[in-house]
Amino acid sequence: MEAALSPEPHFVVIPWPTTSHIIPLVDIGCLLAAHGAAVTILTTPATAQLVQSRVDRAQAGSSAGKITVTSIPYPSVEAGLPAGCERLDHVPSPDKVPAFFDATMRFGDAVADHCRLLNASSSPSRRPKCVIAGMCNTWAHGISSELGVPCFIFHGFSAFALLCCEYLHTHKPHEAAASLDELFDVPVLPPPFECRFARRQLPLQFLPSCSIGQDSLRELREFELAVDGIVVNSFEELEHGSAARLAEATGKTVLAVGPVSLCHGAPAPDASDDARRCMAWLDAKKTQSVLYVSFGSGGRMPPAQFMELGMSLVSCPWPVLWVIKGADSLPDDVKKWLQEHTDADGVADSQCLAVRGWAPQVPILSHPAVAGFLTHCGWGSTLESVAAGVPMAAWPFTAEQFLNEKLIVDVLGIGVSVGVTKPTEGVLTGVGGEPAKAEVRMEQVKRALEKLMVGGTEGEDRIRKVQELKAKAKAALETGGSSYMNLEKLVQSVV
Numbered sequence: 001m002e003a004a005l006s007p008e009p010h011f012v013v014i015p016w017p018t019t020s021h022i023i024p025l026v027d028i029g030c031l032l033a034a035h036g037a038a039v040t041i042l043t044t045p046a047t048a049q050l051v052q053s054r055v056d057r058a059q060a061g062s063s064a065g066k067i068t069v070t071s072i073p074y075p076s077v078e079a080g081l082p083a084g085c086e087r088l089d090h091v092p093s094p095d096k097v098p099a100f101f102d103a104t105m106r107f108g109d110a111v112a113d114h115c116r117l118l119n120a121s122s123s124p125s126r127r128p129k130c131v132i133a134g135m136c137n138t139w140a141h142g143i144s145s146e147l148g149v150p151c152f153i154f155h156g157f158s159a160f161a162l163l164c165c166e167y168l169h170t171h172k173p174h175e176a177a178a179s180l181d182e183l184f185d186v187p188v189l190p191p192p193f194e195c196r197f198a199r200r201q202l203p204l205q206f207l208p209s210c211s212i213g214q215d216s217l218r219e220l221r222e223f224e225l226a227v228d229g230i231v232v233n234s235f236e237e238l239e240h241g242s243a244a245r246l247a248e249a250t251g252k253t254v255l256a257v258g259p260v261s262l263c264h265g266a267p268a269p270d271a272s273d274d275a276r277r278c279m280a281w282l283d284a285k286k287t288q289s290v291l292y293v294s295f296g297s298g299g300r301m302p303p304a305q306f307m308e309l310g311m312s313l314v315s316c317p318w319p320v321l322w323v324i325k326g327a328d329s330l331p332d333d334v335k336k337w338l339q340e341h342t343d344a345d346g347v348a349d350s351q352c353l354a355v356r357g358w359a360p361q362v363p364i365l366s367h368p369a370v371a372g373f374l375t376h377c378g379w380g381s382t383l384e385s386v387a388a389g390v391p392m393a394a395w396p397f398t399a400e401q402f403l404n405e406k407l408i409v410d411v412l413g414i415g416v417s418v419g420v421t422k423p424t425e426g427v428l429t430g431v432g433g434e435p436a437k438a439e440v441r442m443e444q445v446k447r448a449l450e451k452l453m454v455g456g457t458e459g460e461d462r463i464r465k466v467q468e469l470k471a472k473a474k475a476a477l478e479t480g481g482s483s484y485m486n487l488e489k490l491v492q493s494v495v
């Protein structure tokens, strides 16, 4: 006689509504399902399709368990946002950021109601056994406490950046700095690694002011302190023991379960025109010849800086695939320059392809034509580059990206620094007013790209190191690998 099987544990996954958080946390949901969990992903109506398409892609041909995608109405208009504005990267201006946090708080009430319904289900398999929530969904801990189940937080940061943040929260060296530019130690890794930063290069919560507001920042920290554990999109072999150090520093379970982009198996671009155009253009290029340039889901530069970058890209000797966000809001003269100097139509023999929409980044990075990546050091992009074995040139914009640059360039030796010292203004930093001057000149960008693309012995060393990490990344998610075992641990911990 067969023993009665206990139902698979039900994880409720609630991404923080920002594209770059949704992508990896949905992938974590897919990985949990592949490890035998039942997963419900709670999202907003305008984002449901993005979530569903990732789930469908991960599940195609795999034996992954059941994933339910549920949309909960998001109160954009009630909070004073444009209708359909349901992601932070769609917020039109810094002054609307508090409204977005307000909308997300109200969204939390509706999510709590839905979780109560799930918990009241007559079917034991529908009752949540664990909540995994994005870092700004601070209400998630209240929901998990009410349900009596553990709550894990997902920041979207590297373990190294989280470790630096924990040090900053505890020791506050930035508060003793005489200016925003004075460098101070954040000694989170043993020698020979030196980690020195200026206050203006730190994540938003450590800046003197930002558009999120002090109350929201306090709630964020309370949430971090309250959760049972931290899920990280990384793998243990990557960050010099940062995950274990973070566990020690916080007293919490820290599980590195990535690189989660590998959950889709062989990367396939979606069917959009932009995606087809990028891949056809790459197909026509020589192996290891292309520089890929992209600054994440939102990364926009002031026009003066944009022009310095643009002039360096169109004059460099390699084919360049340049992804541009916010192209519509560039001044007319910059738009005209772009039209005249880059290829807008995807002609296969063009030297610089400018993509104004959404590029299929993971398939691009895995394409044999791509030799280097000029990145803003967002953690998603960084890890995708590692997983594809592509060395980077680091141009951090904001948030924890200067910390990631340190990891890429100095700790891991898989990238070169462009030499940016100040953050680029954005919707969260809320710096506005005078049109910003270009901090980085064309020649400086060209020097960094030259190092990246034809770096001599040092360049070969970077390629060797990133290729080794690529192999380790893949192994981490294979049966018995570190991330595989951490996913098992997470699922088993709530069975």
Ligand code: UDP
Binding pocket: 019, 020, 021, 023, 294, 295, 296, 297, 298, 299, 323, 357, 358, 359, 360, 361, 362, 377, 378, 379, 380, 381, 382, 384
């Ligand atoms: N991304 C993409 N196409 C784009 C821009 C971004 O696929 O045109 C994806 C990228 O692959 C990554 C995420 O969006 O998964 C960006 O995350 P990251 O942490 O690098 O940066 P952020 O958007 O948070 O600044």
